[in-house]
Amino acid sequence: MPTLINYSGDDEFYSGSSFYPSSMVNLSCILPFSSRVDVHFQPTKRVRTSFRVAFERRGYEQGAERLCIDDLPDECLFEIFRRLQSGKAKSSCGCVSRRWLMLLSNIRGAETCNNSFGSLKNQHQCPVSDNIEISGGCDDQELENNGYLTRTLEGKKATDTRLAAIAVGTSSHGGLGKLSIRGMNSCCRVTNVGLISIARGCPLLRALSLWNVALIGNEGLSEIGEECHFLEKLDLCQCPLISNRGLIAIAEGCPNLTVLSIESCPNIGNEGLQAIGRSCPKLQSISIKDCLLVTDRGVSSLISSVSSSLNKVKLQALNITDCSLAVIGRYGMFITHLTLSSLQNVSEKGFWVMGNAQALKQLMSLTISSCQGVTDVSLEAIGKGCKSLKQMCLRNCSFITDYGLEAFSKAARSLEGLQLEECNRITVSGIIGSLTKHEANLKSLVLVKCSGIKDTALQLPLVSPVLSLRSLSIRNCTGFGASSLAMVGRQFPHLQHLDLVGLYGLTDAALLPLLKSCKGLVKVNLSGCLNLTDKSVLALAKHHGGTLQLLNLDGCRKITDESLMTVADNSLVLNELDVSNCAVSDVGLAALARAKLINLLILSLSGCSGISSKSLPFLERLGKTLVGLNLKHCNSISSSSIEMLVENLWRCDILV
Numbered sequence: 001m002p003t004l005i006n007y008s009g010d011d012e013f014y015s016g017s018s019f020y021p022s023s024m025v026n027l028s029c030i031l032p033f034s035s036r037v038d039v040h041f042q043p044t045k046r047v048r049t050s051f052r053v054a055f056e057r058r059g060y061e062q063g064a065e066r067l068c069i070d071d072l073p074d075e076c077l078f079e080i081f082r083r084l085q086s087g088k089a090k091s092s093c094g095c096v097s098r099r100w101l102m103l104l105s106n107i108r109g110a111e112t113c114n115n116s117f118g119s120l121k122n123q124h125q126c127p128v129s130d131n132i133e134i135s136g137g138c139d140d141q142e143l144e145n146n147g148y149l150t151r152t153l154e155g156k157k158a159t160d161t162r163l164a165a166i167a168v169g170t171s172s173h174g175g176l177g178k179l180s181i182r183g184m185n186s187c188c189r190v191t192n193v194g195l196i197s198i199a200r201g202c203p204l205l206r207a208l209s210l211w212n213v214a215l216i217g218n219e220g221l222s223e224i225g226e227e228c229h230f231l232e233k234l235d236l237c238q239c240p241l242i243s244n245r246g247l248i249a250i251a252e253g254c255p256n257l258t259v260l261s262i263e264s265c266p267n268i269g270n271e272g273l274q275a276i277g278r279s280c281p282k283l284q285s286i287s288i289k290d291c292l293l294v295t296d297r298g299v300s301s302l303i304s305s306v307s308s309s310l311n312k313v314k315l316q317a318l319n320i321t322d323c324s325l326a327v328i329g330r331y332g333m334f335i336t337h338l339t340l341s342s343l344q345n346v347s348e349k350g351f352w353v354m355g356n357a358q359a360l361k362q363l364m365s366l367t368i369s370s371c372q373g374v375t376d377v378s379l380e381a382i383g384k385g386c387k388s389l390k391q392m393c394l395r396n397c398s399f400i401t402d403y404g405l406e407a408f409s410k411a412a413r414s415l416e417g418l419q420l421e422e423c424n425r426i427t428v429s430g431i432i433g434s435l436t437k438h439e440a441n442l443k444s445l446v447l448v449k450c451s452g453i454k455d456t457a458l459q460l461p462l463v464s465p466v467l468s469l470r471s472l473s474i475r476n477c478t479g480f481g482a483s484s485l486a487m488v489g490r491q492f493p494h495l496q497h498l499d500l501v502g503l504y505g506l507t508d509a510a511l512l513p514l515l516k517s518c519k520g521l522v523k524v525n526l527s528g529c530l531n532l533t534d535k536s537v538l539a540l541a542k543h544h545g546g547t548l549q550l551l552n553l554d555g556c557r558k559i560t561d562e563s564l565m566t567v568a569d570n571s572l573v574l575n576e577l578d579v580s581n582c583a584v585s586d587v588g589l590a591a592l593a594r595a596k597l598i599n600l601l602i603l604s605l606s607g608c609s610g611i612s613s614k615s616l617p618f619l620e621r622l623g624k625t626l627v628g629l630n631l632k633h634c635n636s637i638s639s640s641s642i643e644m645l646v647e648n649l650w651r652c653d654i655l656v
Contacts, residue, residue: 101164102193108200108227148177148206155184163194167201176202183212195220199227207233217241218249225253233259240266247272251279261287269293270301277305285312296320300327307331316341322350329357329385336362341369348375355381362388369395376404383411393419402430409434419446427452428484432491435466444471455481465491473499482510489517496521502528508535515539520547527554527578537563545570552578554604561588568595578604580630585610586618593618604630606655612636616645623649630655
């Protein structure tokens, strides 16, 4: 049974002696342990038996009627349990039966009787280790500096009994600090009962995440709001029974809330967001996705209410209009990260107003995805209004052309990173024209699935090279070819990270001029470039062997042992090599193992059928420095060789 609860301090488990005077108790019976109670203890501390606790008076005749403690009503047991002071006693009682466990887990901290010197001492004792206790004399910062307990329950492991066990077992440490419940379809059986146990047993809960939990509703979330006043982070995803009432309870009871994420909760709407805006002045991050009841009224009210603290906003697949973007542009003075995705009802006017409102002066990162309202005009307005913008990402914005990109680049003078994905009206001419306007700042360019980028004859005016660009990533842009690469080599001579993925038409003749033009490549990813051969690897190792640290050739089927020999002879600082699904064999691996200067940390040989059991000594030699080795789908290596390799390279993570 997995360990969910550990405790220290008075951590000697109940030894077996009675809780009551020996004259009154006969320990001839204890209720059997429930197999579902998840409380960890050392098996040598206590013997599991199946008998019942009974109370009897001396002088009774043999066979006289006994009163069993388990026959007491819940009210009496409750009065007994709330007088238990130590975590040892509570955990021991929780092990007896599910009934006792559930009773213990529903005792609030205010209902516990503190009538001993020890309890008074514990109330004023600050935590001295990672074991956090409920203490009135310690401030929040002291508690946080010592860390807090975290638990994650997934699928069938998420049950009310397990949550009750966590609540009881961690109570002596101040309760749980972070809880994540991730359901998996219909197998998650946790309900409001389990969440109520956490609320009452863990008043210092700081972070709560509920994903795909169909049986938890407003009752459980309201109890969290009533008991867990230190809650800072709340993440709700696919919780159909939670509505505005539960969110309002969180707002009223958790004024320290700083992060709120709501996704696919069909019953949460404007009223809940308005309550958060009124009662949570410390809110710093808000993410709302796919909530059909959320409209402009809720979003606008929330953003305007917490504008002084809010710095991260993510709005995705919502029924909001230009009004919400206008409010962001007007009240987003402190927003630094903004993500807008799949906002079908927002037009060009909304983005234009957001930029021209001139309030997003501290915005550093902006991501816009699948928003048809983004046009050349609105993009230029955003560039003029966001003077501090450093990272810009545009996905599936089909109305943006070269003109808009150049106008935006001219206005956003602080831009350091630009990512364009599925922007099919953008061409090489527009990219070169926009990049030359950021000669001193732009460091990273990413192009993904941009079908407008084609390898055509370009007649561009002579411009000075972009000396600031350090990272270039071109992924699955099938039209990118020899002419485009030659231009890249001329314009970006100081590249360090080169990422060319899925360029099926890329050949050695097209790549070689680029490799010769760059002065010191550090990371190169050529995965999926099917037509590259050993000539490219030879040029790469020859010109950049002194600086190259990462080389990915996954799927380059024409790469052979010659490339491994070249890498072994010329690469001085290489620490990560991926030749998965290449035509390499034992011969190339032997050359790699004999290299004196190479010190690989990660080696991937997945899908290399030419690697056999003969490579075992070579792998063991390389394993002296390796921390990661991928041998998946290497069918020519026997299972016995794999077992021997795993035994000998125990410090290395081996994937088989």
